[in-house]
Amino acid sequence: MEEHGRHRESSQPHEHRRRRRSAKNPMDTIWFVVRTLLLVGILSGAMIAGIFMYYVKTTLTPTLDINADDYTMNLSSVIMYENSETGNWEELQMIYGDENRIWVDYDQIPDAMWQAAVAIEDERFFTHHGVDWLRTARATTNLFFRTSSTFGGSTITQQLLKNMTRDNDNTVNRKVREIFRALEFEKKYSKEEILELYLNHIFLGKKCYGVQTAAQFYFGKDVSELSAAECASIIAITNNPSLYGPMSTVTVTNKETGVKKTARDMNRDRQKDILWKMNKLGYFESEEAYQEALNEELQFTDGSVSAEELVAADNVEKSGGTSTGINSYFVDKVILDVSEDFAKQLGITTGAARRRLYNGGYTIYCTVDPHIQEIAESVYQERANLDVTSSSGQDLQSGITIVDPSTGNVKAMVGKVGTKQDNLGWNYAVGKRQCGSAIKPITVYAPALDAGVVTMASTFDDYPVRLLNDNPWPKNSPQGYKGWTTLSNGVANSVNTVAVQVIEKLGVKNSFDFATEKENLDLVADDINTAALGLGGLTYGVSTEEMAAAFAVFANGGVYNSPRLYTKMEDSNGNVILDNETETHVAVKETTAYFMNQLLQGVMNGGTASRYKLSGMTSAGKTGTTSDNKDRYFVGYTPYYAAAVWCGYDKPERISYSGNPAASMWQKVMQKIADEQENKSFTKPSSGLVKVTVCADSGLLATDACASDLRGSRVREVEVAAGTAPVEECSLHKFYDYCTEGKVLATPLCPAASVKPVALLDYTRVDYGPSIKADDDAYLIGSLQTKLEDGTVVIPPCPVHQDGVLPTDPDGEGETTVPEDGGDTGLAPPPKTEPGGSGSGGGTTSPTEPTLPTEPSEPSSGIDDWINNVWNTGN
Structure with missing residues (x-):
C-alpha cells in the first residue's frame, strides 16, 4: 500500500x-x-x-532614358532632292508632322497657363520628383476598391512622357515603366522645361496640339495675350476634349435632373473649378483678381480658320515657302518609310520614330524628281481626267508610281484623284489591290522564258484547258478562242488559255518563287495556284510600287533594283543615321529581258493597249482586269521610266469605262514626260540570240507543208536564245488535195486543173459542245471530212464536180476514201520550195493561190458555206 x-x-x-x-x-x-x-x-x-x-x-x-530633344519641335527635319540639271542637293520641304502644333517657348507662355495646369492636374508638382507618391497610393487603392470613377495618379511629368512616347497601354507594366521614367526624367530636366514640353504637347481638341495652336484657334490670339480666364478655359479642355472643347457639338443630359448642357457649358463649369483651385493655391494676387477672372465673359472665335491652316501658315513663315501645309503623296510615303526603318533600327514603335523624325533636325535625301511629280499631280488633280462615277455615286479612284529602272529610285507617286486634303491619309499607290492579267509577265512569261520552258517560237492551242466545275476553263474575254496561236499573240491579247498552259509547264511553285525572290512581290503561300499566279486572282493583291519595280527589270536588261523613296538620312551633325541602299540582283537573263520587251511592245502595237501607245516614244506594257471588272490595272514602261497604275472604287464596284482607265491615266502622265525626252529603243543583247524559221502553229521547224497552209504560209522567222531553238520539224501540218472550185477536199471527180495541194492541221480537239469553238477549227482536217457511223472517214462529195464517172472506177460510184494520215491521194505532189524565198515567213514560197469565185457555181452544202466563209475571211 x-x-x-x-x-x-x-x-x-x-x-x-x-x-x-x-x-x-x-x-x-x-x-x-x-x-x-x-x-x-x-x-x-x-x-x-x-x-x-x-x-x-x-x-x-x-x-x-527619354531624351526630350527627340520629341520637341525646335529642330524641324528637311527633305532634300537632287537637281537633275545641276546635280546639287536642294531643299524640297520641311516636315513638321501630322499633329497641328505651333511651338511656343516657356517665356512666351503666361504664368496663368502653367498655374491652371498645375492647379487642376498636379498641385504638388514643384515639391515631388516626378511621382506624387500620395496620389499614386490613392490611385492604387482606387484601383482595388473603386472609391472614385475618375481618380488618377499621374503627375504632369508622367502625362508628358505618355504624350511624347505614346506609350499608353493600360497595363501595370506600363505604369511601373512610367513611374521610373518620370523619376529619371526629372533628374535631367527642370520644372520649367517640363512645363514647356507639357504645354506644347497636350491635345486640346479640334486637331489642336499645344497651347499656342489652341489660343489662336479658340480665341484668335497668341498664347502670350491670353487672360487667366482664357488660360483656365484652355486647360479645362484637357480632361476630355470632346466634352469640354468650347466648339464641340456634344450635349450631355443629367440623368437625375434632366438638365442639358452643351460642351461650352461644361467647359465653363470646369473653368470655374480651375480658377477656384488656382485661387486656393495662391496664384491670384488678390480676391478681386480672382473674381474678375471668374466673371470674365469669354469671346471665342467662330472657328472659320482651322487648326491645320494656322499651323500651315506658321510653317510657311518658318520655311519661307508657300506650302499649303499638305504634303505630296511622295513626301507622305518618305515619312512612312523613314519612320519604319528608323523604328527597326532603334527598336521602338513607328509612331515614336515618326515623332523623333519630326523634331530631331534630320536631313533626308529623297529620290523624287519634282518636275515628274508635278506632271503626275497635274493629271491626277483634274477629276475630268477620270470622270467616272459608280452606280452608287462613288468617284473612280487611281494611284500611280513611277520608277527609274536603272536605280530603283521612285521619281513620282500620287495616291488619289483630286486635290489632296490631308497628310498621311490613304494612298492608293501603295495600297494592295488586285491587278488581274498585269501579273502574267512577272509570274508566267518571264520565269518561263528564263527557265527555257518556252521560247519565242512556242505556240499554244487557244482552247479550254479542261473542265472546271463542269464548265470549260479558262475563259477568254471578250475574244473567245482562236485556236493555235503564238506566244507573242497570247501575251499581246492577254489570252488566258495561253497563260494557264505556260504556268502549268513552268510549275506554280517555280512561278511563286520567281515572283517573290526575283521580283520581290509580297505574295502569300495561298497564292501558290494557277488561278492566282496565272490569271491574277491574288489573295491580297499588289501595290503599284511593287509592280513598277518588277516591270522595270525588263527595261533594265534583267537587273532588279528594289524601289526606294530616299537614299539616306543624316542627323543635325551630318552623321548618317539611315543608309537606304538599293537591293540589286539579276532577276532574268539579258536575253529574257529582251524577249519580254518584244512581247510587251506587242501589247502596245496591236494588242490590248494599242490605243494607249505613246507618241514618239518606245513603250511596252500590260493591261489587267479582274473577272468582275472591279479593278483595272496597267503597268507600262519606256527606256527611261516604268510606271504602274491602279483604278477602282474605294468600296469595290463594277467599273463601266470604254477602254482601260488605268492605261488612260498612264498615257496622260507618261506622254507628258515622253514629250520632253529623246526617243530610243530598248537595249538588244550583243550575243546569245539566234534566228530560226518555224511554223506559226506548231512552233517547230517549218516544212513545205507549213508554207502551203490553206490560209497561206504559216512560216515565220523568230529570234530565240542560243541553245533553245526547236530541233524537230512540224508534224501538225499535212498535205491534202483541195478543190479550189468546190472549196472542199478534192474527190476523184474534181479535174486536175481545179486541184491544189494544201496543208491542213492534223489535230483533234476535245468536244466541249457546240458553243465552244476555236477560230481555226475550219482548218483542221477533221472539219473537211465526214465520219461515218462505222468510224470510216470519207471525203464529202464536191458540190461542183458531182457529175461523171471516173474511168478507173469500175463501180462508177464516183467516191473514194482519203487516208486518215493525209498520205498520198494519187494526185500530183506539192510544188518544191526553196529556202530563203519571199514567202510570208521568209523561208519558203507558197503556191500561187487561184482566183476563186465569190459564190459557188452551184448550190453548196452547209459545210461548203462554212469553208467559203472561212476562206474569204482568212484571205
Missing part, C-alpha cells in the same frame, strides 16, 4: 508537469506560426524585391 501510495504521490508531479506543458502548447504554436509567416514574408519580400530589381535592370532600365 505504501509503495502504491508512493507511486501515486510520485506520479502526481509528473502529471502536473505534463498538464503544465500541454497548457503552454497553444501559445507556442501561435508564436511558431507567427515567426514562420514573418520569415516567409521576409523571404518572399526579398525574393520579390530581387525579381523586381532584376526586372528593372534588364527590362525597364533600357527604356527609361
Whole structure:
C-alpha cells in the first residue's frame, strides 16, 4: 500500500508537469506560426524585391532614358532632292508632322497657363520628383476598391512622357515603366522645361496640339495675350476634349435632373473649378483678381480658320515657302518609310520614330524628281481626267508610281484623284489591290522564258484547258478562242488559255518563287495556284510600287533594283543615321529581258493597249482586269521610266469605262514626260540570240507543208536564245488535195486543173459542245471530212464536180476514201520550195493561190458555206 501510495504521490508531479506543458502548447504554436509567416514574408519580400530589381535592370532600365530633344519641335527635319540639271542637293520641304502644333517657348507662355495646369492636374508638382507618391497610393487603392470613377495618379511629368512616347497601354507594366521614367526624367530636366514640353504637347481638341495652336484657334490670339480666364478655359479642355472643347457639338443630359448642357457649358463649369483651385493655391494676387477672372465673359472665335491652316501658315513663315501645309503623296510615303526603318533600327514603335523624325533636325535625301511629280499631280488633280462615277455615286479612284529602272529610285507617286486634303491619309499607290492579267509577265512569261520552258517560237492551242466545275476553263474575254496561236499573240491579247498552259509547264511553285525572290512581290503561300499566279486572282493583291519595280527589270536588261523613296538620312551633325541602299540582283537573263520587251511592245502595237501607245516614244506594257471588272490595272514602261497604275472604287464596284482607265491615266502622265525626252529603243543583247524559221502553229521547224497552209504560209522567222531553238520539224501540218472550185477536199471527180495541194492541221480537239469553238477549227482536217457511223472517214462529195464517172472506177460510184494520215491521194505532189524565198515567213514560197469565185457555181452544202466563209475571211 505504501509503495502504491508512493507511486501515486510520485506520479502526481509528473502529471502536473505534463498538464503544465500541454497548457503552454497553444501559445507556442501561435508564436511558431507567427515567426514562420514573418520569415516567409521576409523571404518572399526579398525574393520579390530581387525579381523586381532584376526586372528593372534588364527590362525597364533600357527604356527609361527619354531624351526630350527627340520629341520637341525646335529642330524641324528637311527633305532634300537632287537637281537633275545641276546635280546639287536642294531643299524640297520641311516636315513638321501630322499633329497641328505651333511651338511656343516657356517665356512666351503666361504664368496663368502653367498655374491652371498645375492647379487642376498636379498641385504638388514643384515639391515631388516626378511621382506624387500620395496620389499614386490613392490611385492604387482606387484601383482595388473603386472609391472614385475618375481618380488618377499621374503627375504632369508622367502625362508628358505618355504624350511624347505614346506609350499608353493600360497595363501595370506600363505604369511601373512610367513611374521610373518620370523619376529619371526629372533628374535631367527642370520644372520649367517640363512645363514647356507639357504645354506644347497636350491635345486640346479640334486637331489642336499645344497651347499656342489652341489660343489662336479658340480665341484668335497668341498664347502670350491670353487672360487667366482664357488660360483656365484652355486647360479645362484637357480632361476630355470632346466634352469640354468650347466648339464641340456634344450635349450631355443629367440623368437625375434632366438638365442639358452643351460642351461650352461644361467647359465653363470646369473653368470655374480651375480658377477656384488656382485661387486656393495662391496664384491670384488678390480676391478681386480672382473674381474678375471668374466673371470674365469669354469671346471665342467662330472657328472659320482651322487648326491645320494656322499651323500651315506658321510653317510657311518658318520655311519661307508657300506650302499649303499638305504634303505630296511622295513626301507622305518618305515619312512612312523613314519612320519604319528608323523604328527597326532603334527598336521602338513607328509612331515614336515618326515623332523623333519630326523634331530631331534630320536631313533626308529623297529620290523624287519634282518636275515628274508635278506632271503626275497635274493629271491626277483634274477629276475630268477620270470622270467616272459608280452606280452608287462613288468617284473612280487611281494611284500611280513611277520608277527609274536603272536605280530603283521612285521619281513620282500620287495616291488619289483630286486635290489632296490631308497628310498621311490613304494612298492608293501603295495600297494592295488586285491587278488581274498585269501579273502574267512577272509570274508566267518571264520565269518561263528564263527557265527555257518556252521560247519565242512556242505556240499554244487557244482552247479550254479542261473542265472546271463542269464548265470549260479558262475563259477568254471578250475574244473567245482562236485556236493555235503564238506566244507573242497570247501575251499581246492577254489570252488566258495561253497563260494557264505556260504556268502549268513552268510549275506554280517555280512561278511563286520567281515572283517573290526575283521580283520581290509580297505574295502569300495561298497564292501558290494557277488561278492566282496565272490569271491574277491574288489573295491580297499588289501595290503599284511593287509592280513598277518588277516591270522595270525588263527595261533594265534583267537587273532588279528594289524601289526606294530616299537614299539616306543624316542627323543635325551630318552623321548618317539611315543608309537606304538599293537591293540589286539579276532577276532574268539579258536575253529574257529582251524577249519580254518584244512581247510587251506587242501589247502596245496591236494588242490590248494599242490605243494607249505613246507618241514618239518606245513603250511596252500590260493591261489587267479582274473577272468582275472591279479593278483595272496597267503597268507600262519606256527606256527611261516604268510606271504602274491602279483604278477602282474605294468600296469595290463594277467599273463601266470604254477602254482601260488605268492605261488612260498612264498615257496622260507618261506622254507628258515622253514629250520632253529623246526617243530610243530598248537595249538588244550583243550575243546569245539566234534566228530560226518555224511554223506559226506548231512552233517547230517549218516544212513545205507549213508554207502551203490553206490560209497561206504559216512560216515565220523568230529570234530565240542560243541553245533553245526547236530541233524537230512540224508534224501538225499535212498535205491534202483541195478543190479550189468546190472549196472542199478534192474527190476523184474534181479535174486536175481545179486541184491544189494544201496543208491542213492534223489535230483533234476535245468536244466541249457546240458553243465552244476555236477560230481555226475550219482548218483542221477533221472539219473537211465526214465520219461515218462505222468510224470510216470519207471525203464529202464536191458540190461542183458531182457529175461523171471516173474511168478507173469500175463501180462508177464516183467516191473514194482519203487516208486518215493525209498520205498520198494519187494526185500530183506539192510544188518544191526553196529556202530563203519571199514567202510570208521568209523561208519558203507558197503556191500561187487561184482566183476563186465569190459564190459557188452551184448550190453548196452547209459545210461548203462554212469553208467559203472561212476562206474569204482568212484571205
